[in-house]
Amino acid sequence: MSASPGSLRGQEASVSFPDLTPAFRVAMPDLRGKLSPNAPLAGMSWFRTGGPAQALFEPADELDLAYFLTRLDPAIRVLTIGLGSNMLVRDGGLEGVVVRLGKPFQEIAVQGPLIRAGAGAPDVKAASAAAEAGLAGLAFLRGVPGAIGGALRMNAGAYGAEIKDVFVSCRGVRRNGEFVTFSGRDMDFSYRHCGAPADVIFTNAVFSGEAGDKSAILAEMAEITRTRAQTQPVNTRTGGSTFKNPPGAKAWELIDKAGCRGLAIGDAQVSELHCNFLINRGTASAADLEALGETVRARVLETSGVTLEWEIKRVGVPRGAASFFETPAVSAPQNDGA
Structure with a gap:
């Protein structure tokens, strides 16, 4: 299905700012x-x-x-x-x-039951390092695309586990250059959220695993990989889960019920495989993708009475608009995109 004309092309090349x-x-x-x-x-x-x-x-x-x-x-x-x-x-x-x-910022080191990972390290590499060391508890990160910094910022989770479950501490730099450290209590984790100040740029984190069987952990990660390939558009241009799950409900079920599976605006489309994923089929502009997401939100509200909350971080400005950021600072956006 197509809801509007195709996307803008070459939008990035025509945008230029004064050189700072x-x-x-x-x-x-x-x-x-x-x-x-x-x-x-x-x-x-x-x-x-x-x-x-x-x-x-x-x-x-x-x-x-x-x-x-x-x-x-x-x-x-x-x-x-x-x-x-x-x-x-x-x-x-x-x-x-x-x-x-x-x-x-991508170094990972294992020290006994602890895994120290840079904020730029891919989540999957942290999971693999833990598995190679025979440490259980971090296999879920195999199903979380993105980097450790973003996982901290949004308390990323998948397959029944979240960052807060394995978190020990983290370090970062504030906007004024001050170094800061955070404990689990300081982070005040909740669903897809942490309470650290928005201006903090996380630089590394420490997680804790439990002694486990390496072959069993690797088998768990392989199953996560297989399940993701069957249920999510992992080899497409996507930002991961688009909307947070509302309390007591699943976003994808509400989107499906609203008849949005496969809905498209230009080259932006709701995934046929998992309808809480938006995909760029090739030439979609950011405006196409955001408009599609807002269309989905409106249809879900109309059919279910639920207002979906964006999980994907939308940053910058529409073409031709005055500049702004969604928030003053966010760290390593991730899912999840995340």
């Missing part, structure tokens, strides 16, 4: 990370669409990140991304700075 990086280099002469003006973000988002970042900063390490933030004008907004799984970048792009946590 020369002023940054003057204010931050000892910066070691990579700075890029008007950096394309579509390739960093699992939806593969959206506008650019006014400035992209890829820090060399935690100290480099703190140095950058300490010397950054407080009026300039900051958004942090990891693997881009649970993120929809609007077509007008993002004014300000996008911080991307790359390889320096």
Whole structure:
């Protein structure tokens, strides 16, 4: 089914912001990370669409990140991304700075029953490291796309477990460059939420596993992989679960009941396989995807009386609009996208 004309093409190429990086280099002469003006973000988002970042900063390490933030004008907004799984970048792009946590933040180490993982590390690699060490409890992360930072921010979960179940502590940097650490109580985890300040950029976390049988853990992960392949559009351009499950209900069932399975706007479509997933069939704009999501929300409200809440983080501005962020700062969006 198609509900509107096709998507805009080339929207990212026509968006350009004033270059902030020369002023940054003057204010931050000892910066070691990579700075890029008007950096394309579509390739960093699992939806593969959206506008650019006014400035992209890829820090060399935690100290480099703190140095950058300490010397950054407080009026300039900051958004942090990891693997881009649970993120929809609007077509007008993002004014300000996008911080991307790359390889320096992807290290994973096992120390007895503890797993220390960088905020940029893929969730699946943390699960694999735990399995190789014979530590049970983290296999669910095999079913969570994205990076550890985003998993912390949204208390990501799957297959009956959540981050809060294995969390020990984490470390981060605040917008003013201050280093902070959090315990489980500090994080105040709830469903798809943590209570850490929004301006914190998580840099690493410590999780705890339990002694288990390596072969059994690997078999559990293999089953998760098989189940995901059968029930989710894992090899498509998607952001993962689109909406949070309402209390006492499942979002996909409400969407299906509303007749939205397969619904399309241009190249944006509700997945036929799992209707709580939106997919980009090729040339969908962010506007197409967001409009499709809002159409789904309206139909679910009409048929079930339930207002679905977005789980995917929608950031930036529509093409031609004034700039803003959904929130002042979010860390490594993830599901879940997440």
